[in-house]
Every structure is written in structure tokens, then in C-alpha cells.
Amino acid sequence: MIETKSKEDELLFPWIEAQITNFLQEKNLEKKDLLNLGIGDTCHVMPECITHALHESVVKMSKVPTGYGSEQGRVALREKITETVYAEQDFSKDEIFITEGIANSLSLLVGLFKEGSVIGVLSPTYPVYQTLLKVMGMKIVEIPAKNDLSFDPPAEKLDGVILCSPNNPTGIAFSKEQLQKWVNWANDRESLILFDGAYESFIFDRKTPRSIYEIEGAKNACIEMRSFSKSIGFSGLRLGYFTVAKELYYRGENINKKCFTMITAKTNGVSYLIQEAGLAALSKEGLKEINRLSANYMDKTRRLKEHLLLQNQQVEGGIHAPYLFWKIKGCSKEKFMEMLYKHDTITIPGIGFGKDGYLRLSGFLTEEGLNRACKTLVF
Numbered sequence: 001m002i003e004t005k006s007k008e009d010e011l012l013f014p015w016i017e018a019q020i021t022n023f024l025q026e027k028n029l030e031k032k033d034l035l036n037l038g039i040g041d042t043c044h045v046m047p048e049c050i051t052h053a054l055h056e057s058v059v060k061m062s063k064v065p066t067g068y069g070s071e072q073g074r075v076a077l078r079e080k081i082t083e084t085v086y087a088e089q090d091f092s093k094d095e096i097f098i099t100e101g102i103a104n105s106l107s108l109l110v111g112l113f114k115e116g117s118v119i120g121v122l123s124p125t126y127p128v129y130q131t132l133l134k135v136m137g138m139k140i141v142e143i144p145a146k147n148d149l150s151f152d153p154p155a156e157k158l159d160g161v162i163l164c165s166p167n168n169p170t171g172i173a174f175s176k177e178q179l180q181k182w183v184n185w186a187n188d189r190e191s192l193i194l195f196d197g198a199y200e201s202f203i204f205d206r207k208t209p210r211s212i213y214e215i216e217g218a219k220n221a222c223i224e225m226r227s228f229s230k231s232i233g234f235s236g237l238r239l240g241y242f243t244v245a246k247e248l249y250y251r252g253e254n255i256n257k258k259c260f261t262m263i264t265a266k267t268n269g270v271s272y273l274i275q276e277a278g279l280a281a282l283s284k285e286g287l288k289e290i291n292r293l294s295a296n297y298m299d300k301t302r303r304l305k306e307h308l309l310l311q312n313q314q315v316e317g318g319i320h321a322p323y324l325f326w327k328i329k330g331c332s333k334e335k336f337m338e339m340l341y342k343h344d345t346i347t348i349p350g351i352g353f354g355k356d357g358y359l360r361l362s363g364f365l366t367e368e369g370l371n372r373a374c375k376t377l378v379f
């Protein structure tokens with residue numbers, strides 16, 4: 001999915017689509033004729049172990065009635081998550097909540113805050129947070145990036161904060177030390193961190209945490225959200241989960257219990273078929289595929305970055321997620337138009353994520369796409 005609304009201009013993404021449509025009509029071209037470095041979606045077909053699991057589950061449904069499942073998610077899948085993802089963190093199945101992805105998790109979890117709560121959001125980051133927080137009547141405080149695109153906790157007390165690591169659009173993850181500061185900050189101020197780990201599978205260096213729960217004190221102040229969208233291409237299937245420790249209290253309330261009530265009231269669980277596919281994604285073969293696909297996109301991102309650096313461009317990020325943050329002179333919307341008209345290339349203006357003077361380039365590319373990018377982006 002291309003991210004929806006921008007903070008500067010609610011209509012930025014429809015605006016991008018309109019510019020592309022005009023351009024294609026003017027030049028008598030089709031979208032496939034363009035180099036698309038804008039899309040933040042996977043571009044490889046689903047691994048065989050997933051399609052096989054889906055087929056098998058359909059056949060099973062023709063033999064055994066399945067009916068409703070648990071609202072919190074199938075026990076087998078929740079147990080699998082505790083054994084694989086959280087092998088080192090000691091969570092039980094009752095602390096895992098299965099959803100249709102982070103979009104779904106977030107809209108449930110923002111419901112933990114009272115209307116009018118003050119929520120911190122990084123800038124730049126995934127713009128959907130601000131859109132959702134506004135829709136749900138929250139007040140937003142922006143936390144600006146430092147020069148190196150990292151973030152320190154603010155001095156003030158906030159009711160909550162949404163952290164994204166690795167961050168979209170920069171492709172940079174928080175270090176262990178940085179996360180420790182945030183967890184301490186939240187514990188000291190009775191704040192709640194919603195931690196978006198959509199891109200955790202792209203972290204390959206061992207010193208950078210993939211999970212907030214690698215940080216001391218996190219179980220008392222954080223909820224982690226994960227997704228199968230980017231790691232193994234479930235963006236169309238829709239599956240994710242969030243994790244809430246039983247010991248997490250926020251403003252006097254036990255949050256694990258509250259999440260159980262909320263998910264029971266608001267959903268009847270996720271499709272049986274998709275949860276079976278999720279189990280396959282966490283099988284030995286599925287985990288290998290996650291590593292293979294994630295490494296493949298990171299390789300494309302690294303090669304695209306190297307190419308641009310050789311062209312004397314100032315490119316940042318792309319270290320822990322397949323996004324490059326390309327520093328440009330002037331307005332990012334103007335540069336977007338220049339890239340479209342001079343290079344037949346789609347990018348995303350940085351202002352869409354809350355930071356002008358940059359374009360986001362996506363490394364979710366096929367080999368063919370990367371070759372084309374290297375031929376096209378010559379300055």
C-alpha cells in the first residue's frame with residue numbers, strides 16, 4: 001500500500017496519483033513504462049510453502065467444519081509466535097493478539113487512549129499514524145529527527161508515543177541505547193509506547209534490536225506490533241499481531257485484560273485460512289523464506305544506494321529497511337515532478353512523511369527494476 005495522507009496536505013497521495021495520470025496521458029505512456037521507486041510494497045510472488053498451506057487449508061475446510069475461531073487468534077499461531085519470534089523473551093500465548101495487520105492493530109490500540117490524549121509521533125515517519133490519531137480525536141506532538149535522522153525522547157510528559165523502528169521513510173532502526181532511553185522515559189512518565197516493527201525482518205546486524213522486548217523494562221511500558229506484510233509479502237492477505245505483557249499497567253489498568261476485552265468486542269478474529277498461512281510463514285521453511293526475501297530487498301537497496309552515491313548524490317538510510325532517504329535541494333514536490341518528467345520515475349516527496357528536502361526511494365525492486373533504476377538515475 002502506498003501511504004495515504006500527508007501531514008502538510010491531506011491530498012498529497014491523491015495529488016501524486018493525479019500527476020502520474022496527467023503525465024501518462026500527455027506522453028501516451030502506461031504506468032508500467034515508468035520506473036516505480038515510489039511503492040512501499042513487496043514485488044515477489046508468495047513462497048511455495050505459503051500457497052501450499054493455503055491450498056491444504058481450503059481442502060481441509062471441505063472435509064472438517066471450522067467455524068469461528070478465538071477472537072484473540074488461533075492458539076496454534078499464538079504459540080508458534082511465542083516459540084519462534086519470542087524464543088528469548090518468555091511470552092505466553094495469552095500475551096499475543098492476532099490481527100489483520102498493523103493498520104488493524106493500531107486502530108484497536110489507539111483506543112487505549114482517552115479522547116484528547118497527547119500522543120508523540122516521529123517526524124519523519126509513516127504518515128498514517130497522524131491520520132489515525134486525528135480521526136480518533138487525539139492531540140499530536142511531533143518529535144523532530146536529529147541531523148542523523150535519529151530521535152531522542154522529548155522533555156515533556158506525553159500520554160503515549162508511536163515509535164517506528166526501522167523507520168519508514170528513512171530505513172534506519174533505533175539502536176539498543178536509543179531504545180533504552182525511550183523505555184526509561186516511558187516508565188518514568190507513565191507513558192505508553194506503541195512500537196511498530198513492520199520492518200524488523202530487514203535488520204541483519206546482531207547489535208540492533210529487532211524487538212522492543214530486547215530492552216530492559218519494555219514489558220512495563222510498551223506494546224509491540226508486527227506484520228507479515230513486508231517480511232513475506234502478506235500485504236494482500238492481511239495478517240499481523242501485537243504483544244502485551246500481562247504485567248503491563250497503564251494509568252492503573254491492566255492492559256492485557258483490556259486488550260482482550262477490546263479485541264473480543266471489536267472483532268470476531270482473523271480468517272482461518274490466513275492464520276494457517278501465518279503458521280506456514282513461521283515454519284522452518286517459512287522463516288528461511290523471510291530471511292531470503294528480506295536479504296534480497298536489502299541487497300537491492302544497498303546497490304541502489306551505492307549507485308546513487310557514485311553519482312555524487314546525498315543518500316541516507318537504507319540500513320535496516322528497504323527505503324532510501326535522498327537529500328535534494330529545495331521542495332520535494334518539485335523534485336518529484338522533475339523525476340517524473342525528466343526521468344520517467346516515480347518517487348515519494350519527503351513532505352508526505354513530514355520532512356521536506358528529501359525524496360523516499362523504495363528498494364522493493366526486482367533485479368530488472370534495479371537494473372533499470374541504475375540506467376535511469378544518471379545525473
Ligand code: PLP
Pocket residue numbers: 001003040100101102103104126164168196198226227228229235239240
Ligand atoms: N507500519 C509501517 C511503518 C508501514 O510502512 C506500513 C505499510 O507501508 C504498515 C505499518 C502497514 O502494515 P500492515 O500491512 O501490517 O497493515
